[in-house]
Amino acid sequence: xxxxxxxxxxxxxxxxxxxxxxxxxxxxxxxxxxxxxxxxxxxxxxxxxxxxxxxxxxxxxxxxxxxxxxxxxxxxxxxxxxxxxxxxxxxxxxxxxxxxxxxxxxxxxxxxxxxxxxxxxxxxxxxxxxxxxxxxxxxxxxxxxxxxxxxxxxxxxxxxxxxxxxxxxxxxxxxxxxxxxxxxxxxxxxxxxxxxxxxxxxxxxxxxxxxxxxxxxxxxxxxxxxxxxxxxxxxxxxxxxxxxxxxxxxxxxxxxxxxxxxxxxxxxxxxxxxxxxxxxxxxxxxxxxxxxxxxxxxxxxxxxxxxxxxxxxxxxxxxxxxxxxxxxxx
Ligand SMILES: C[S@@+](CC[C@H](N)C(=O)[O-])C[C@H]1O[C@@H](n2cnc3c(N)ncnc32)[C@H](O)[C@@H]1O
Numbered sequence: 001x002x003x004x005x006x007x008x009x010x011x012x013x014x015x016x017x018x019x020x021x022x023x024x025x026x027x028x029x030x031x032x033x034x035x036x037x038x039x040x041x042x043x044x045x046x047x048x049x050x051x052x053x054x055x056x057x058x059x060x061x062x063x064x065x066x067x068x069x070x071x072x073x074x075x076x077x078x079x080x081x082x083x084x085x086x087x088x089x090x091x092x093x094x095x096x097x098x099x100x101x102x103x104x105x106x107x108x109x110x111x112x113x114x115x116x117x118x119x120x121x122x123x124x125x126x127x128x129x130x131x132x133x134x135x136x137x138x139x140x141x142x143x144x145x146x147x148x149x150x151x152x153x154x155x156x157x158x159x160x161x162x163x164x165x166x167x168x169x170x171x172x173x174x175x176x177x178x179x180x181x182x183x184x185x186x187x188x189x190x191x192x193x194x195x196x197x198x199x200x201x202x203x204x205x206x207x208x209x210x211x212x213x214x215x216x217x218x219x220x221x222x223x224x225x226x227x228x229x230x231x232x233x234x235x236x237x238x239x240x241x242x243x244x245x246x247x248x249x250x251x252x253x254x255x256x257x258x259x260x261x262x263x264x265x266x267x268x269x270x271x272x273x274x275x276x277x278x279x280x281x282x283x284x285x286x287x288x289x290x291x292x293x294x295x296x297x298x299x300x301x302x303x304x305x306x307x308x309x310x311x312x313x314x315x316x317x318x319x320x321x322x323x324x325x326x327x328x329x330x
Contacts, residue, residue: 248271
């Protein structure tokens with residue numbers, strides 16, 4: 001089997017190819033060495049299928065990190081609009097409003113998502129983990145992760161990661177008060193490319209528990225890419241680490257909302273509403289903190305008041321990595 005892998009690696013040098021083994025499951029992952037190569041990643045339990053996918057793919061340069069464009073609606077700027085932020089253009093507002101026109105509750109759910117992240121960060125710091133990777137961090141939106149974490153533990157360290165050049169520019173200007181807060185360009189579809197880089201390891205000690213935040217970002221990744229990304233974080237994280245995820249779901253959601261979101265983000269990113277059980281599966285190897293995977297507003301809420309029923313749903317959870325969870329591959 002390792003000979004087959006060696007041959008495959010020699011045949012497709014543009015890809016890193018490895019085998020992953022978890023209890024009861026073996027799979028193979030091919031990940032492009034170049035951000036623009038298509039397919040970016042392939043995950044399959046079958047080596048022959050992996051070879052076929054790499055053979056039949058055009059292997060052309062595809063998606064690059066989004067360039068700045070005021071006319072193309074942008075994920076981070078639309079989110080800023082829904083959060084009542086100020087960093088958006090007419091194209092972002094038009095796309096965001098196209099969703100709100102039929103589903104006005106989306107803005108409320110976006111704000112609830114932001115509030116969930118703050119509650120999760122406070123929970124994690126107060127349970128002894130004070131280093132964070134905020135992956136898909138978005139435009140600065142106060143309170144940012146390091147502000148929330150440092151309100152509980154002043155020694156908290158945070159690295160913000162995003163692939164959007166404008167997000168990175170704003171983050172570098174606003175979110176790096178000292179050398180214990182970093183801003184790193186990175187694509188969540190290939191976590192290893194930034195998890196081992198000096199910009200991250202100068203701030204984060206990977207041998208100690210860390211908290212990875214994946215807030216409202218995994219639904220912008222193709223299904224296999226999101227699954228592979230979470231698996232890569234899981235393997236890299238030391239036991240006792242926390243994984244915090246919020247993600248738009250298709251479970252209990254009007255399909256027309258998902259279609260509106262796909263239209264709004266067309267040309268920018270896919271919108272893959274995953275089922276509740278698919279989202280829960282991302283926590284394999286982690287023990288979910290009570291109350292488990294729930295609507296964002298319902299995760300350890302501060303307020304007793306119940307929000308109005310909503311047709312839009314982001315599910316949220318936080319899990320602590322078990323000592324026996326899959327670890328870093330050799
Ligand atoms: C909706 S915002 C969420 C911001 C923040 N995490 C939150 O929940 O409040 C999604 C962010 O993910 C970023 N993003 C999308 N796809 C990404 C990828 N493949 N790698 C890194 N960042 C990505 C976008 O640029 C955007 O800034």
